[in-house]
Amino acid sequence: MPGSGRVRRLTVWTIVIGVAIFAxxxxxxxxxxxxxxxxxxxxxxVNVVASVAAWYAIRLSYTPADDNHPYGHHKAEYLSAVLEGVLIVVAALLIMREAALAFQASELHAMPVLGLVINGIAGIGNAIWAYVLIKVGREARSPALIADGRHLWTDVVTSAGVIVGLILALATGWLWLDPLMAIVVALNILYHGWKMVSASVQGLMDTSVDPQDLVEIEKLVAANCKGAIEFHDLKTREAGRARFIEFHLVVPSDMSVEAAHRICDRIEEAFRRDMSDAKVTIHVEPEYKAKHG
Known part of the structure; x- marks a missing residue:
């Protein structure tokens, strides 16, 4: 998993690249x-502002747990992603306003081809960086980094649509295609902004891990609980890159506290080895609490 240093450097470079793309x-x-x-x-x-927010949120999310935040600061990344979604919606509304005004007086300046080439170069740069952010964001389990990458990818799609629409406007002389394409862009931005906000709000609501990860967690516990009778009431939740896992471990009633503790230690060590971002809580119960025969 990429370390915090690499993730933070990426957020700084995202701001720099965002300013260059905007220019x-x-x-x-x-x-x-x-x-x-x-x-x-x-x-x-919006990309630049959102990148600054992501930089701050990721920096905050790596702050160690303290007395006021004993479970860490991981959810700060979700707040960044929500802010990014809201900014996208605001940008879309402003674009629609400009497009509505442009329908009344559509015109292009003298160098549309050069402008299209420059915009195409910016789009290619965004595509490359979006790929990097999403890839590293998934490896680091960083919602803010993934949201930033997905937002940049919507920008790539936007740029491609704009270029196609503008080429059609120049080829046909139908300059009203220009503001029409701007409205299509705005609707696309609104859609992706809504998806981004929805996903982040789910994270803030302590959503459980995805089914595939849950299967891996169950296998990890089962493979390392030798000596126990069973485990049950497995619950999980995600907070940024951290995963919180808790379950009940049933042991024989005559087992000593020390022996039960050794089993717990073995399970926790397995998680540290194979799922280092997991925070595990185990509640030990006597045999009569077993739920399965």
Whole structure:
């Protein structure tokens, strides 16, 4: 799993790259006067602001647990992702306003082809960086990094749509295609913003781990609980990159506390080895508490 240093460096580079991409897209808009390219540049402003929020949230999430936050600060990343989703919605509404005004006076400046080329270069840069962020974000189990990468990927799709729409407008002379494409872009941004907010809110609500991870957790406990009778009432929740796991471990009634403790130690050591982001709580129970024959 990538260390905190690498994740933090990525968030800093995301801000730097975001500013550079915005500059390219702003130049493309200035050269063309296209409201669709304006919408693309507007989303890049959101990218920069969201990247700053992600940088701060990830930095906060790696702060060690303290007296006021005994379970750590992992959920800070979800707050960043929620903020990013809200900013996307605001940007989409502003784009729709500009597009509505542009329907009344659609026009393009003298250098639309150069503007399209510059915007295309910016889109390629975003695509490469989005791939890096999503890949590392999944490895590091970082909701903020994944949200940032997915947002950049929607920006790539946006840029591609804008370029196609603008090429059609230039080829046909139907300049109303430019603001129409801006509205399509805004609707796409709204959709992805809603998905991002929904996913982050689920994280804040202590959603359980996904079914595949749950199967791995059950296998890990079963493989390391030799000497116990059974385990049951397994509960899990996720908080950023951390996973909290708790369950009841039933042992023979005549087993000593020391022997039961050794079993717990073995299980916890297995989690530290194979699932280092897991925080495990085990409640030991006597034999008569068994739920299975």
């Amino acid at each position: 390219l897209k702003a130049l493309a808009w200035w050269l063309t006067g296209s409201v669709a390219l304006f919408s693309d540049a507007m989303e890049s402003i």
